[in-house]
Amino acid sequence: IGIGGSNYKSLMIENRSRIGKTDLYELSGTDVSVAAGRISYVLGLMGPSFVIDTACSSSLVSVHQACQSLRQRECDLALAGGVGLLIDPDEMIGLSQGGMLAPDGSCKTFDANANGYVRGEGCGMIVLKRLSDATADGDNIPCHHFVGLWLIMM
Numbered sequence: 001i002g003i004g005g006s007n008y009k010s011l012m013i014e015n016r017s018r019i020g021k022t023d024l025y026e027l028s029g030t031d032v033s034v035a036a037g038r039i040s041y042v043l044g045l046m047g048p049s050f051v052i053d054t055a056c057s058s059s060l061v062s063v064h065q066a067c068q069s070l071r072q073r074e075c076d077l078a079l080a081g082g083v084g085l086l087i088d089p090d091e092m093i094g095l096s097q098g099g100m101l102a103p104d105g106s107c108k109t110f111d112a113n114a115n116g117y118v119r120g121e122g123c124g125m126i127v128l129k130r131l132s133d134a135t136a137d138g139d140n141i142p143c144h145h146f147v148g149l150w151l152i153m154m
Contacts, residue, residue: 001039001125002058002082003032003051007091039079047075058082059124066128076133081125092119 009030016022028034032051040049048069054061059082066080086092095101102108102116134141 001036001051001080002060002062003035003053004055004058004082004084007088008085010090011088035083045079047078052082058084063126063128070128070130076129078128079125080128081123083123084121085123086119086121095119 012026012030016026028038032053036049036051039045048065050065052058052062052065059080062082063080066078069075070078092101096103100116102114102118104115105118107118108114129137129139131141
């Protein structure tokens with residue numbers, strides 16, 4: 001699973017200083033490395049299970065790693081995806097003060113008038129399987145992967 005950093009931990013530390021005690025889930029809920037193992041445990045999954053933090057590309061890199069695991073036959077089915085949440089306003093303030101965020105709130109990718117980027121949050125997960133296995137199992141196949149390109153078939 002791709003997780004591009006977490007500012008939840010800083011909020012928990014701030015909360016601890018206010019209420020004077022440690023929350024039961026503070027350790028497991030603030031260490032991003034726990035997320036993949038927890039998902040695997042709850043869903044009864046076996047095989048490779050890890051968190052990837054490559055900032056904005058975390059989810060895409062998790063899909064790449066899942067494809068590699070399928071190619072190497074480490075697993076027959078893979079879940080890949082990620083989560084990115086904007087929890088702490090201090091990070092946005094710092095990025096804005098540093099001139100990294102677009103002051104008009106608009107991305108202008110590949111445009112000469114680009115003046116920063118816009119952050120967003122989301123969560124998503126996809127199920128990946130070798131095409132030969134999915135075909136043999138009679139699965140509905142909404143997406144095919146060919147020569148490094150994604151082709152969505154609806």
